[in-house]
Amino acid sequence: MNQHKIYKTWAFLFTLPNIILFVLFFAIPAVLGLVFSFTNFNGFSGEFVGLDNYIHLLFHDEHFMGVIIRTTIFALIAPILGYLVSLGLALLLSDKDLVFGTVAKVLVYIPTLMSPVVSAITMRWLFGENFGFINHLLETIGLDPVKWSTDGYAAFIMVILVGIWGAGGFNMILILGRLRSIPPELYEAAKIDGASVWQRFRNVTIPMLKPITFLILLLGTISAFKEFAVIDTLTNGGPGMATTFYVLYMYRIGFERLLIGLASAGSMILFIILLVLASVQTKLQKGGEIS
Amino acid sequence: MTIRKVFINLSALIVVFVFLFPVIWILLSSFKPASELFRVPLTLFPENWTSQNYLSAWRHTDFLLYFGNTMFIAIVSTILLVFISTMCGYSLAKYKYKWLNVVFICILSTQMLPTEVIMNPLLQVIRRLGLVNSLWGVILPSLGNPTAVFMMRQYFLTIPDEIIESARLEGASEFQIFTRLMIPLARPAIAALAIFSMRWRWNSYLTPLLVLTNPSRWTLQIGLRNLIGAENIEWHIVLPSALLSMIPMIIIFVLFQKQVLGIDLTSGGKG
Numbered sequence: 001m002n003q004h005k006i007y008k009t010w011a012f013l014f015t016l017p018n019i020i021l022f023v024l025f026f027a028i029p030a031v032l033g034l035v036f037s038f039t040n041f042n043g044f045s046g047e048f049v050g051l052d053n054y055i056h057l058l059f060h061d062e063h064f065m066g067v068i069i070r071t072t073i074f075a076l077i078a079p080i081l082g083y084l085v086s087l088g089l090a091l092l093l094s095d096k097d098l099v100f101g102t103v104a105k106v107l108v109y110i111p112t113l114m115s116p117v118v119s120a121i122t123m124r125w126l127f128g129e130n131f132g133f134i135n136h137l138l139e140t141i142g143l144d145p146v147k148w149s150t151d152g153y154a155a156f157i158m159v160i161l162v163g164i165w166g167a168g169g170f171n172m173i174l175i176l177g178r179l180r181s182i183p184p185e186l187y188e189a190a191k192i193d194g195a196s197v198w199q200r201f202r203n204v205t206i207p208m209l210k211p212i213t214f215l216i217l218l219l220g221t222i223s224a225f226k227e228f229a230v231i232d233t234l235t236n237g238g239p240g241m242a243t244t245f246y247v248l249y250m251y252r253i254g255f256e257r258l259l260i261g262l263a264s265a266g267s268m269i270l271f272i273i274l275l276v277l278a279s280v281q282t283k284l285q286k287g288g289e290i291s
Numbered sequence: 292m293t294i295r296k297v298f299i300n301l302s303a304l305i306v307v308f309v310f311l312f313p314v315i316w317i318l319l320s321s322f323k324p325a326s327e328l329f330r331v332p333l334t335l336f337p338e339n340w341t342s343q344n345y346l347s348a349w350r351h352t353d354f355l356l357y358f359g360n361t362m363f364i365a366i367v368s369t370i371l372l373v374f375i376s377t378m379c380g381y382s383l384a385k386y387k388y389k390w391l392n393v394v395f396i397c398i399l400s401t402q403m404l405p406t407e408v409i410m411n412p413l414l415q416v417i418r419r420l421g422l423v424n425s426l427w428g429v430i431l432p433s434l435g436n437p438t439a440v441f442m443m444r445q446y447f448l449t450i451p452d453e454i455i456e457s458a459r460l461e462g463a464s465e466f467q468i469f470t471r472l473m474i475p476l477a478r479p480a481i482a483a484l485a486i487f488s489m490r491w492r493w494n495s496y497l498t499p500l501l502v503l504t505n506p507s508r509w510t511l512q513i514g515l516r517n518l519i520g521a522e523n524i525e526w527h528i529v530l531p532s533a534l535l536s537m538i539p540m541i542i543i544f545v546l547f548q549k550q551v552l553g554i555d556l557t558s559g560g561k562g
Contacts, residue, residue: 010382016381017378018376018394018435021431022401029413036411088306089306106552108307115537120532121533125529173552229497229512233516233520239555250410255501260411264411267409274408
C-alpha cells in the first residue's frame with residue numbers, strides 16, 4: 001500500500017513539468033484567446049463587445065472572406081501538386097535501373113534542411129523580377145519575363161512552387177518508406193496475371209499508398225492553413241493582398257494594428273478549421289490502419 | 292532494357308539538378324563580387340571568385356550575436372525538452388492510472404493549438420511572466436511538445452515491464468530505475484528526439500519573432516528576416532548570411548544522415 005503511494009508520487013513527479021507547461025502555455029492562452037475574442041482588447045484595456053468581432057470578420061471585414069478563399073485555394077492546390085511531385089520523385093529515385101539512387105535521395109532531401117526564411121531568401125533571389133535567374137532563362141529562350149513580384153497571380157504561383165520544392169524531399173522520404181513495405185509478391189502475382197506496368201501501378205502501388213497519401217495531403221492542408229514564415233519573408237503578403245494568407249492576416253490585425261480582440265476571434269475561427277481537418281485526419285488514419 | 296536504363300538515369304539526373312538548382316545558384320552567387328551579382332547576361336559561375344561577401348556579412352551584421360542567441364536557444368531547449376519529454380513519456384507508458392490518461396489526452400490536444408492559433412494570448416502570458424526579450428521567453432513555451440512526449444511514450448511501450456519489476460524487487464528506487472536503467476535503454480529515441488529538436492529550434496520563426504523585439508536578442512532567422520525586409524536589399528550580404536546560418540544544420544545532417552532520413556520514415560508527419 002505504501003509502495004503504491006510511492007509509485008503514484010513518482011508518476012506524478014515525472015509528468016509534472018509537462019502539466020505545468022500545459023497549463024501555462026496552452027490552457028491559459030487558449031482560455032484567454034477565447035475571452036479576448038469577445039472584447040475589443042488592444043493590449044492594455046478592453047471592453048466586452050459580445051459577438052461583434054466574429055460578426056465584423058465574417059460579414060463586414062473587407063479582406064477576411066478574400067483571405068479565407070485564397071488560403072483555401074492554396075491549401076487545396078499546394079498539397080495535391082506537392083504530393084504528385086513527391087510521388088514522381090519517389091518512384092523515379094527508387095527505380096531498380098537507377099545507379100545513383102542513394103546519392104540522389106540525399107541531394108533531393110537537402111532543400112528540406114533550409115529554414116522557411118532561408119528558402120524564401122533563396123527563392124527571392126531565383127525569382128527576382130529584374131535580376132532573377134528564372135526570368136533571365138525565360139528571356140534567353142525567347143519568352144517574356146514573368147512579373148513574380150508585381151503580378152498577383154504570378155506571386156501566388158511562385159508561393160505554390162516554393163511550397164512544393166520545400167516539402168518535396170520530406171514527402172518523398174515518407175512515400176519511399178511505404179513503397180519499400182509493399183510485398184514484392186504482389187507485383188509478381190500481378191505480372192503472372194499479365195498485368196502491364198501501368199496496371200500494376202494502378203492496381204497495386206496506388207492502393208498500397210493510400211494511407212500515406214491521405215496523411216501527406218492532410219498534413220499539407222493543415223500546414224498550408226498555418227503558413228506564415230515563408231510568405232512573410234518571400235512576398236510579405238503582396239503584391240496587394242495576393243499572397244496574404246490566414247495567419248499572416250491575423251498577424252497584421254493583432255500585432256500591427258493591435259486589434260487583439262479581432263485577431264483572437266480570427267484565431268478561434270482558424271482553430272475550428274484545424275479541428276475539423278484534424279478529425280478528418282483521425283478518421284482516415286483509423287481507416288488506414290485497417291486496410 | 293539498356294535504353295530504359297539510360298532514360299531513367301538521365302531523367303533522375305535532370306530532376307535532381309532542378310531540385311538542387313536553387314541551392315547551387317545561391318551558393319555560386321554568394322562567391323560573386325557585388326559588382327557581378329546583377330551583371331547581364333547572368334553567368335552560372337563567378338568570373339572572379341571571392342570570399343569578400345562572407346567577410347562583409349560577418350562584419351556588417353551582428354552575425355555572431357544572432358548565432359550565439361540561436362545556439363543558446365537550440366541547445367538549452369533541446370536538453371530540457373529531451374529530459375522533460377523522456378520523464379513524461381516514461382510515466383505515461385509505464386504507470387497505469389486513470390488520471391495519466393487525462394494528462395496524455397491534454398498533451399496530445401495541444402497539437403490542435405499551434406502557436407499560430409494562440410499567438411496573441413500566448414504573447415500576453417509571456418509578457419506577464421516578464422519574459423519578453425528574454426531567450427527564455429522562446430525556450431519555455433517550446434518545451435511542452437506533444438510530438439516529443441508521444442515519441443518517447445511509444446518507445447517506452449516497447450520496453451518490457453519485467454525489467455522494471457525485477458529492478459524493483461532488487462530494491463531500486465523509482466528514480467534510480469528511471470535514471471540508471473531507462474535513460475540508457477532509451478538512448479536511440481533520445482538521440483532521434485535531440486536531432487529533431489535542434490532542427491525545430493534552429494529554424495523556428497514565429498515565437499522568436501513575437502517574443503524577441505530587441506535586436507540584441509534576435510535569432511538568426513529574425514536577423515535574416517530583417518536583412519531581406521530592408522528597403523534596399525543588400526544581396527551580397529543576404530546570400531552569404533543565409534548560407535552561413537545553415538552550417539550547423541548541415542553538420543547535423545552529415546553526421547546523423549541515417550537517423551535524419553530514418554526518423555522521417557517512422558515518425559514522419561508528427562512534427
